[in-house]
Amino acid sequence: MNRPRHLHLAPGGGSPGSLRRPHSLPGLLPQADWQALLGGANPLSPSQWQQLDGMVQLRRLHSGEVVFLRDQTAQSLVAVCQGMVGLGQTGEGQQFRLERSLAGPQWLDLHSAWLGELRGQNAWALRPTLVLDWPLALARPWLEQHPAALEQLLRALAAQVRELTVATHDLMHKDANGRVAAWLLQHAGAGDQLRLAERKREIAAQLGITPETLSRVMRQLSNKELVKVQGYRIDLLDRDGLQKMASGKE
Amino acid sequence: MNRPRHLHLAPGGGSPGSLRRPHSLPGLLPQADWQALLGGANPLSPSQWQQLDGMVQLRRLHSGEVVFLRDQTAQSLVAVCQGMVGLGQTGEGQQFRLERSLAGPQWLDLHSAWLGELRGQNAWALRPTLVLDWPLALARPWLEQHPAALEQLLRALAAQVRELTVATHDLMHKDANGRVAAWLLQHAGAGDQLRLAERKREIAAQLGITPETLSRVMRQLSNKELVKVQGYRIDLLDRDGLQKMASGKE
DNA sequence: CGAACCCTTGATACGCTTCAACAAGAGTGG
DNA sequence: CCACTCTTGTTGAAGCGTATCAAGGGTTCG
Numbered sequence: 001m002n003r004p005r006h007l008h009l010a011p012g013g014g015s016p017g018s019l020r021r022p023h024s025l026p027g028l029l030p031q032a033d034w035q036a037l038l039g040g041a042n043p044l045s046p047s048q049w050q051q052l053d054g055m056v057q058l059r060r061l062h063s064g065e066v067v068f069l070r071d072q073t074a075q076s077l078v079a080v081c082q083g084m085v086g087l088g089q090t091g092e093g094q095q096f097r098l099e100r101s102l103a104g105p106q107w108l109d110l111h112s113a114w115l116g117e118l119r120g121q122n123a124w125a126l127r128p129t130l131v132l133d134w135p136l137a138l139a140r141p142w143l144e145q146h147p148a149a150l151e152q153l154l155r156a157l158a159a160q161v162r163e164l165t166v167a168t169h170d171l172m173h174k175d176a177n178g179r180v181a182a183w184l185l186q187h188a189g190a191g192d193q194l195r196l197a198e199r200k201r202e203i204a205a206q207l208g209i210t211p212e213t214l215s216r217v218m219r220q221l222s223n224k225e226l227v228k229v230q231g232y233r234i235d236l237l238d239r240d241g242l243q244k245m246a247s248g249k250e
Numbered sequence: 251m252n253r254p255r256h257l258h259l260a261p262g263g264g265s266p267g268s269l270r271r272p273h274s275l276p277g278l279l280p281q282a283d284w285q286a287l288l289g290g291a292n293p294l295s296p297s298q299w300q301q302l303d304g305m306v307q308l309r310r311l312h313s314g315e316v317v318f319l320r321d322q323t324a325q326s327l328v329a330v331c332q333g334m335v336g337l338g339q340t341g342e343g344q345q346f347r348l349e350r351s352l353a354g355p356q357w358l359d360l361h362s363a364w365l366g367e368l369r370g371q372n373a374w375a376l377r378p379t380l381v382l383d384w385p386l387a388l389a390r391p392w393l394e395q396h397p398a399a400l401e402q403l404l405r406a407l408a409a410q411v412r413e414l415t416v417a418t419h420d421l422m423h424k425d426a427n428g429r430v431a432a433w434l435l436q437h438a439g440a441g442d443q444l445r446l447a448e449r450k451r452e453i454a455a456q457l458g459i460t461p462e463t464l465s466r467v468m469r470q471l472s473n474k475e476l477v478k479v480q481g482y483r484i485d486l487l488d489r490d491g492l493q494k495m496a497s498g499k500e
Numbered sequence: 501c502g503a504a505c506c507c508t509t510g511a512t513a514c515g516c517t518t519c520a521a522c523a524a525g526a527g528t529g530g
Numbered sequence: 531c532c533a534c535t536c537t538t539g540t541t542g543a544a545g546c547g548t549a550t551c552a553a554g555g556g557t558t559c560g
Contacts, residue, residue, distance in 0.1 A: 158361035
């Protein structure tokens with residue numbers, strides 16, 4: 001009912017292979033990474049893995065397919081095991097507008113089911129993706145027997161609160177330059193090189209700006225020799241300068 | 251080190267009494283409302299109340315006093331028992347910039363301590379306030395013995411995720427008119443009348459706009475006869491019109 | 501009374517969006 | 531192989547929305 005009709009191929013320019021969208025689902029071995037989702041520091045036992053596998057439902061999704069819709073009642077915890085999922089509202093004309101994207105393995109919607117509310121956002125696969133549904137009716141009693149896992153779930157929820165708090169702060173108080181600079185620093189991690197894993201328009205959407213503005217900002221950063229842009233490959237030339245820009249100064 | 255020196259009296263106009271800021275702390279009986287914070291549906295027993303009271307530290311704060319600072323390591327769960335607390339970052343010149351305000355009884359910072367990180371935001375009393383600190387080192391073992399309470403905590407965290415998600419969405423996709431309209435509808439609840447419990451500049455800050463813009467938007471709404479403004483008292487005249495404006499249409 | 505605070509209103513400036521056009525890459529079908 | 535289409539990113543010109551700066555009125559406090 002929605003988005004991509006064909007989705008030939010992804011970006012021009014450097015066009016990293018990771019962005020290609022084949023019609024057939026590649027080797028997504030249908031397996032959940034429970035250690036990443038629930039384990040944390042203390043490892044889970046093989047029997048626990050088995051119990052968990054028995055409770056969940058796995059779905060392999062093509063690029064563009066719906067994970068859930070915002071007016072559906074939430075009765076399960078949802079995670080993306082592999083691939084990438086977009087979260088957002090419906091804009092004009094039934095089209096999805098991206099607000100956030102999550103790469104697996106990561107929890108996708110932990111909060112709605114606990115509140116017994118609607119999902120609140122639409123979720124759809126941004127590329128071939130493996131998604132996990134864990135009905136809360138099964139999860140709740142299991143978690144009561146495994147407080148360590150429950151605490152890990154709580155930690156994941158806490159991390160989301162932190163991320164969203166930062167996001168609202170940036171939207172309120174940073175201009176486009178600052179948000180882009182902050183995004184670059186965050187996604188570069190330790191290294192000074194970074195390869196964009198999403199289309200630029202998707203990055204722009206998550207920063208709350210238009211693709212045109214992102215393009216102009218990148219050129220501006222490039223002119224100031226803060227970064228070097230080659231298609232989807234970006235080198236950070238001046239971290240201090242970027243940091244200053246991300247702080248809103250200058 | 252910061253904000254109000256005197257804070258004579260609050261707003262002009264209608265000037266609701268709830269906004270006055272006396273120098274002496276009125277009758278804040280130093281008691282935590284555990285039922286609201288941890289109970290939820292199932293009631294807590296008197297012995298549990300006692301245990302909890304023994305673990306926490308209560309602080310009575312004057313208007314403007316600091317609850318915590320953003321570069322402090324979080325080792326406790328913090329809640330507002332009574333009064334009102336502002337959350338935000340430090341702007342230029344060591345001044346606090348409000349981003350969110352929470353009225354008691356409500357959890358203030360549930361997430362930082364679980365992550366073992368810094369607070370990330372400053373928190374200060376917006377009026378005489380009773381604040382609760384619950385060291386995580388004590389809370390964690392107690393919660394393992396009381397899974398129902400832990401689940402309630404998780405629910406509170408989930409509610410914060412939902413709120414923040416809505417906030418980021420609004421900041422990304424709604425203009426000032428839409429955000430104000432949405433705010434009015436949310437805070438009016440069922441009734442068509444609503445009395446502002448904060449200064450207008452604080453409301454504006456939470457909406458990510460300047461006080462000037464808020465004033466202009468209110469006049470615009472008033473001219474369209476969507477609302478009737480009398481100082482700090484606001485009557486909603488046309489909920490459908492406001493809803494339409496909040497949706498971004500028109 | 502003056503001082504301090506708040507809200508309001510007006511004029512101006514700036515940032516970003518919108519609209520439009522263009523180039524490049526990649527599939528499609530002749 | 532070509533032209534054709536559809537995508538993405540880029541660049542430019544115009545316009546809207548909001549911030550900024552400045553001034554004035556209202557209220558409370560000392």
